[in-house]
Amino acid sequence: MSRKLTFIPGPIEFSANVLKAMATPSQAHTSPEFIKVFQSALQKTRRVFCSSPSSASQPFILSGSGTLGWDLCGANLVNRSDKVLVLSTGFFSDSFSNCLKVYSDHVDILEAESFGDVVDLQKFKSKISNLQYDVITITQTDTSSGVLSNVEEISKIIKDVSPNSLIVVDAVCATACESLEFDSWGIDYVLTASQKAIGVPAGLSISIASKRAIEKALSKEKPTSFFADMKRWIPIMQAYEAGKGAYFATPAVQLVHALDVSLDELLASGSIHERINAHKVASDNFKNKLVNELGLKLVPTSPSHAAHGLSVVYYPEGINGGDLLAKMAENGFTIASGIYKDYKDKYFRIGHMGDSVVGQRKDEFPQCYEALKKSLQQLGYKK
Amino acid sequence: MSRKLTFIPGPIEFSANVLKAMATPSQAHTSPEFIKVFQSALQKTRRVFCSSPSSASQPFILSGSGTLGWDLCGANLVNRSDKVLVLSTGFFSDSFSNCLKVYSDHVDILEAESFGDVVDLQKFKSKISNLQYDVITITQTDTSSGVLSNVEEISKIIKDVSPNSLIVVDAVCATACESLEFDSWGIDYVLTASQKAIGVPAGLSISIASKRAIEKALSKEKPTSFFADMKRWIPIMQAYEAGKGAYFATPAVQLVHALDVSLDELLASGSIHERINAHKVASDNFKNKLVNELGLKLVPTSPSHAAHGLSVVYYPEGINGGDLLAKMAENGFTIASGIYKDYKDKYFRIGHMGDSVVGQRKDEFPQCYEALKKSLQQLGYKK
Numbered sequence: 121m122s123r124k125l126t127f128i129p130g131p132i133e134f135s136a137n138v139l140k141a142m143a144t145p146s147q148a149h150t151s152p153e154f155i156k157v158f159q160s161a162l163q164k165t166r167r168v169f170c171s172s173p174s175s176a177s178q179p180f181i182l183s184g185s186g187t188l189g190w191d192l193c194g195a196n197l198v199n200r201s202d203k204v205l206v207l208s209t210g211f212f213s214d215s216f217s218n219c220l221k222v223y224s225d226h227v228d229i230l231e232a233e234s235f236g237d238v239v240d241l242q243k244f245k246s247k248i249s250n251l252q253y254d255v256i257t258i259t260q261t262d263t264s265s266g267v268l269s270n271v272e273e274i275s276k277i278i279k280d281v282s283p284n285s286l287i288v289v290d291a292v293c294a295t296a297c298e299s300l301e302f303d304s305w306g307i308d309y310v311l312t313a314s315q316k317a318i319g320v321p322a323g324l325s326i327s328i329a330s331k332r333a334i335e336k337a338l339s340k341e342k343p344t345s346f347f348a349d350m351k352r353w354i355p356i357m358q359a360y361e362a363g364k365g366a367y368f369a370t371p372a373v374q375l376v377h378a379l380d381v382s383l384d385e386l387l388a389s390g391s392i393h394e395r396i397n398a399h400k401v402a403s404d405n406f407k408n409k410l411v412n413e414l415g416l417k418l419v420p421t422s423p424s425h426a427a428h429g430l431s432v433v434y435y436p437e438g439i440n441g442g443d444l445l446a447k448m449a450e451n452g453f454t455i456a457s458g459i460y461k462d463y464k465d466k467y468f469r470i471g472h473m474g475d476s477v478v479g480q481r482k483d484e485f486p487q488c489y490e491a492l493k494k495s496l497q498q499l500g501y502k503k
Numbered sequence: 504m505s506r507k508l509t510f511i512p513g514p515i516e517f518s519a520n521v522l523k524a525m526a527t528p529s530q531a532h533t534s535p536e537f538i539k540v541f542q543s544a545l546q547k548t549r550r551v552f553c554s555s556p557s558s559a560s561q562p563f564i565l566s567g568s569g570t571l572g573w574d575l576c577g578a579n580l581v582n583r584s585d586k587v588l589v590l591s592t593g594f595f596s597d598s599f600s601n602c603l604k605v606y607s608d609h610v611d612i613l614e615a616e617s618f619g620d621v622v623d624l625q626k627f628k629s630k631i632s633n634l635q636y637d638v639i640t641i642t643q644t645d646t647s648s649g650v651l652s653n654v655e656e657i658s659k660i661i662k663d664v665s666p667n668s669l670i671v672v673d674a675v676c677a678t679a680c681e682s683l684e685f686d687s688w689g690i691d692y693v694l695t696a697s698q699k700a701i702g703v704p705a706g707l708s709i710s711i712a713s714k715r716a717i718e719k720a721l722s723k724e725k726p727t728s729f730f731a732d733m734k735r736w737i738p739i740m741q742a743y744e745a746g747k748g749a750y751f752a753t754p755a756v757q758l759v760h761a762l763d764v765s766l767d768e769l770l771a772s773g774s775i776h777e778r779i780n781a782h783k784v785a786s787d788n789f790k791n792k793l794v795n796e797l798g799l800k801l802v803p804t805s806p807s808h809a810a811h812g813l814s815v816v817y818y819p820e821g822i823n824g825g826d827l828l829a830k831m832a833e834n835g836f837t838i839a840s841g842i843y844k845d846y847k848d849k850y851f852r853i854g855h856m857g858d859s860v861v862g863q864r865k866d867e868f869p870q871c872y873e874a875l876k877k878s879l880q881q882l883g884y885k886k
C-alpha cells in the first residue's frame with residue numbers, strides 16, 4: 121500500500137513544489153540569493169494577512185513552532201501588571217492562557233458555555249465594559265473543538281467598548297483558510313504556523329503586529345525573553361523586507377524557500393480571498409455529507425461557527441475511537457483523535473487544508489470522505 | 504557557472520541524503536512512523552555528546568534557531584539572583600551574556616586579553632576562587648574569532664575550585680567537530696544548532712542537560728518562558744525517546760528526518776570521535792597552507808586554540824575585504840566577513856565543516872583553498 125495521507129489539522133500534505141523547495145541546496149543566510157527569497161516571503165506574508173506596508177505593521181517569520189507566537193505575544197505585548205482576557209473555545213485557547221500567565225499576573229478566561237460552543241458575546245461585552253483589559257485574545261479556530269470565533273464581530277465590540285485593548289488573534293489553524301482583514305478590522309497581533317493552511321512543513325512561526333503593538337513592544341523597559349524579543353527581530357525583518365541582509369539568529373533558509381513557494385500558490389489568483397473561499401466551499405460540502413449522508417454529529421454546535429480547515433466529529437454510538445483511527449490508517453489516511461479534557465475519547469478530527477483540498481491534489485479530499493464511509497461500514501456502523 | 508558553494512561557518516553544505524530527507528512527505532507528528540525517527544534522532548544525539556542514558560541526562564531537539572539554546576539555559580538554569588560568569592572569546596560569547604542578562608541581575612564577563620586570544624586561566628581561577636558563581640558559561644568555538652576554548656581544562660578548574668557551579672557550553676560551532684565528553688567532563692548543559700557541523704539545514708536547536716541541571720530546571724517555582732520551558736519539554740522528549748508520541752508544540756518533522764540521516768553519517772564509524780578527528784586533520788592542513796604557502800595570518804593567536812570548524816584570517820595588507828569576498832564568489836565560493844567590533848573589516852572567515860570537508864564531497868575543501876589562492880592572486884596579492 122502507498123503512504124498514508126496526512127489529514128490531521130496540521131501538519132498537512134504539502135504540494136510537490138513546496139517539498140522540492142525544502143531540499144534547496146545550502147545558501148548563506150545573508151547571501152543576495154537568500155535575501156531576495158526572504159524579502160519576497162515577507163512581502164507575501166503581509167498579503168496573506170491583508171495588511172499593507174502603509175499601515176506600518178510588521179510581519180515576523182521566525183524559526184520555531186507555532187507556540188513561539190504565543191511567547192512573542194506574552195514577552196512583548198503583555199506587561200506583568202497588564203490585565204489580559206482570553207476568550208476560550210477549547211484546549212488551545214486554554215494553552216495560550218497558560219503561556220500568558222508566564223508574563224502577566226492578571227489573566228482572566230471567558231469560556232464558551234459548553235464544548236463546541238462559542239463565547240457568549242453579551243457576556244463578553246459586559247465583561248469588558250466592567251473591566252478595562254490591556255490585551256484581549258481570540259482563538260480564531262480552536263483546533264481542539266473546530267470552533268470558529270467571529271473575529272470581525274468580536275473586534276467591533278472591542279473597538280466600541282474598549283478601544284485601548286490590544287486585539288490578539290491566534291490564527292494558527294485559521295490563516296489562509298478563514299477570513300482575516302488585519303488592517304481593516306484593526307487587529308494588533310496575529311500568529312500562525314507554517315504547517316497548517318500556510319502549506320509548509322512545521323518549523324516556522326509566522327506573525328504580524330500592528331503599529332500600536334510594535335510601539336508597546338519597543339517601549340518595554342526590560343526584556344523578558346531574548347529569542348522572542350521583538351526589539352531584536354524588528355530591525356532584522358525590516359532589513360530583509362527592504363532587500364538587505366541582517367543577523368540576529370540564523371533563519372531556517374530551506375523553510376523560508378518553501379514558504380515563498382507556498383505563498384505563491386496561495387496567492388495565485390491575486391489575493392488570499394479565493395483560496396479562503398475554496399476552503400469554505402470544500403469544508404461545507406464535506407460537513408454536509410458527514411451530517412446528512414453519514415448521520416454524524418459535529419462538535420461545533422452550529423454550522424455558523426464550524427471552522428473550515430478541519431471537521432471535528434463525535435464518534436457515533438457503538439464505534440470505538442481507536443478502531444476507527446486504525447481502520448482509517450488501513451484505508452490510507454492518518455486522522456487525529458480528540459484533545460480536550462473529558463471529551464478527548466469522544467470525538468475525532470479530520471484536517472482539510474491546503475493542496476489536498478483546494479490545490480493540485482484536491483481529489484484526495486473526496487477520497488478521504490470515501491475512506492471514512494468505508495471505515496465506518498467496516499466497523500459495522502449504520503446511519 | 505554552477506551554484507556557489509557555501510563555505511561560511513554555518514549554514515554549511517549538506518549531503519545529498521540529508522537534503523533528500525528534507526523533502527520527506529508529510530507525516531503526523533505523533534504517527535508511529537515519525538515517533539521512530541524522533542526516537543532514533545534523540546538516541547543518536549546522546550552519542551554525539553558522548554552521554555549515556557544511565558547518566559540521566561536529557562537531550563532536547565526543538566524547533567528554533569541556535570539562539571533558542573541560550574534562552575533554554577537562561578530561562579531554566581539561571582535564577583534572577585544567580586551569579587553568572589561568561590568567559591568571552593568574541594561576539595557570540597558577548598551575545599550569550601546579553602541573553603543571560605535577561606534572566607539574571609548578576610552577569611559578569613571575563614574577556615580574553617585581546618581579540619584572538621583565549622581567556623587567561625589563572626585570572627579565571629582567581630575570579631572563581633573569590634566569588635561563588637551559580638553558572639559559568641564557556642563558548643567552545645566563538646564563531647566570530649575562531650578561538651577554541653579548552654572546555655576540558657576549564658571544567659577541571661571549575662570542578663576543583665567551584666564544584667557547585669553549573670558548567671554551560673555554547674558548542675554551536677563546535678559540536679561534531681571538536682571533542683566534548685559530556686558525561687566524563689561533568690558538563691551540565693551544552694547547546695548547538697543544526698546548520699553547523701551537525702550537517703542539517705537551520706531550524707533545530709539541539710542541546711543536552713545533566714541530571715543536576717534538570718533538577719534545577721524542575722525546581723524552578725515560576726516559569727520565565729513558555730516555549731523555552733524545560734519543564735514542558737522534558738516529558739515530551741522522554742516520551743519520544745521511549746518510543747511514544749507526546750505533544751507540547753509541533754516538532755519540525757522534516758528537519759528531524761534530516762537530522763536522523765545526518766547523525767547516521769556522523770556516527771558511521773561507530774562513534775563521533777573519528778569524525779571529530781577528521782575535522783582536526785583537514786583543518787590543520789588547511790591552516791598550515793594558509794600560513795606557510797600563502798603567508799596569511801590567523802586571528803587565533805596560537806594554533807593550539809584555533810578552532811577546527813572554521814578558519815578566521817586577517818586580510819593581507821593591500822587587499823580590500825569586499826573585493827576578496829566578491830572574487831571568491833566569482834570563483835564559486837561564499838565565504839564570510841568578520842563580525843567583531845572594530846575588527847570586523849579586518850578579517851574574513853571560511854567555514855569548513857561536514858560533508859564538503861570530511862564527507863562524500865570532501866574534494867570541495869581543497870577546491871576552496873585553490874579558489875582562495877586564485878582570488879588573492881587575481882587581486883594582485885603576493886606572499
